[in-house]
Amino acid sequence: MQSNCNHLRNTPGSGDVSSSTQSAHAARPPREGACHHNGDVHIQLSAALGDAGDHPSSRHRTSTSQGPSQGHSHNEARGPEDSSLDSEEHSGSSISELRYLFQWLHKSLPYILILCVKLTMQHLIGISLGIGLLTTFMYANKSIVNQVFLRERCSKLQCAWVLIFLTGSSLLLYYTFRSQSLYYSLIFLKPAVDFSNFWKVLWTVGITDFILKFLFMGFKCFILLVPSCMMSFKSKGYWYMLLEECCQYYRTFVPIPIWFRFLMGSVELERLGVLLALFYFILKLLSFSEHLRHFRQVLRIFCTRPRYGVSASKKQCSEAEDICSICQAEFQQPILLLCQHIFCEECISLWFTREKTCPLCRTVIVDHINKWKDGATSMHLQIY
Numbered sequence: 001m002q003s004n005c006n007h008l009r010n011t012p013g014s015g016d017v018s019s020s021t022q023s024a025h026a027a028r029p030p031r032e033g034a035c036h037h038n039g040d041v042h043i044q045l046s047a048a049l050g051d052a053g054d055h056p057s058s059r060h061r062t063s064t065s066q067g068p069s070q071g072h073s074h075n076e077a078r079g080p081e082d083s084s085l086d087s088e089e090h091s092g093s094s095i096s097e098l099r100y101l102f103q104w105l106h107k108s109l110p111y112i113l114i115l116c117v118k119l120t121m122q123h124l125i126g127i128s129l130g131i132g133l134l135t136t137f138m139y140a141n142k143s144i145v146n147q148v149f150l151r152e153r154c155s156k157l158q159c160a161w162v163l164i165f166l167t168g169s170s171l172l173l174y175y176t177f178r179s180q181s182l183y184y185s186l187i188f189l190k191p192a193v194d195f196s197n198f199w200k201v202l203w204t205v206g207i208t209d210f211i212l213k214f215l216f217m218g219f220k221c222f223i224l225l226v227p228s229c230m231m232s233f234k235s236k237g238y239w240y241m242l243l244e245e246c247c248q249y250y251r252t253f254v255p256i257p258i259w260f261r262f263l264m265g266s267v268e269l270e271r272l273g274v275l276l277a278l279f280y281f282i283l284k285l286l287s288f289s290e291h292l293r294h295f296r297q298v299l300r301i302f303c304t305r306p307r308y309g310v311s312a313s314k315k316q317c318s319e320a321e322d323i324c325s326i327c328q329a330e331f332q333q334p335i336l337l338l339c340q341h342i343f344c345e346e347c348i349s350l351w352f353t354r355e356k357t358c359p360l361c362r363t364v365i366v367d368h369i370n371k372w373k374d375g376a377t378s379m380h381l382q383i384y
């Protein structure tokens with residue numbers, strides 16, 4: 001009877017044993033109990049595993065040939081202590097990285113400051129002009145809002161001064177940089193600017209945005225100067241709102257040709273430029289549809305001028321002791337809200353430029369806030 005165990009006979013070269021495994025066995029005799037079942041590679045693998053234990057360099061190669069079941073048992077063998085140790089190590093390393101970053105920043109601070117001073121000096125005109133435009137805008141915006149709030153008591157002289165100040169600032173700016181013809185960008189024409197220079201393009205976009213704001217603020221000053229007998233306070237509020245919405249809508253269009261020229265300007269990257277310009281155009285189209293919906297809503301409000309309630313009768317006013325809770329004076333054109341509270345029409349109109357609810361009982365009266373009726377102009381800088 002023939003035995004199944006080849007090691008008993010010790011016949012070399014029997015079975016489908018690979019040469020590498022044979023060479024691994026060549027240095028030592030085969031282990032007891034390791035059988036070649038008609039050339040089964042399994043025996044050689046376990047023998048090789050034993051060998052690999054002695055040689056760390058060959059461990060990886062052997063473990064990859066073990067299959068998923070052995071890999072799983074290896075993971076289980078690690079235990080929770082190992083993983084918590086790993087997380088502690090990880091947090092420790094992240095803290096040391098942070099510390100290193102902080103140290104680097106601390107050492108680099110003087111060099112960064114030197115570079116900042118150099119950059120500031122290089123763009124001194126641009127930076128100081130930007131600060132000047134921002135302060136001009138803030139001053140004019142605050143003045144207009146104050147004058148609108150004062151209603152009949154507003155100072156016509158102050159309104160005229162703001163109008164002159166804004167016109168003068170805009171004209172002075174365009175005169176100083178007349179060689180660049182920056183005003184062309186107001187009406188989608190090409191100014192004499194180097195469109196391959198990003199900073200020049202950004203400068204043109206920023207200046208145009210500020211000047212457009214000044215222009216529409218000037219229109220608001222004109223409305224402020226209109227006597228109350230010709231245009232009521234309420235009507236003026238709707239005009240401020242419409243002007244501001246028009247300004248914002250127009251400002252979203254104006255930078256398009258400027259950025260298009262910048263994106264398409266590079267000859268070396270013509271295809272990439274076309275692709276980027278296309279993406280820019282698609283994004284702008286998406287934002288326009290949203291803006292258009294909002295603009296239509298504002299136009300509808302401007303045309304219909306919805307009232308917040310009905311006119312209150314004398315009896316209703318006397319029941320409310322003839323005193324408006326907002327201005328603490330006698331009712332002027334009293335309006336009865338849904339919640340049965342009465343206010344002057346102008347008082348409650350002003351209130352609803354910021355709130356949606358009744359000032360006394362907090363019942364929701366309007367579904368949206370009619371912003372910009374107080375004469376304010378958006379601070380948002382339309383860069384793209």
Ligand SMILES: [Zn+2]
Binds near residue numbers: 329332347
């Ligand atoms: Zn009132």
Ligand SMILES: [Zn+2]
Binds near residue numbers: 337339340358
């Ligand atoms: Zn109420």
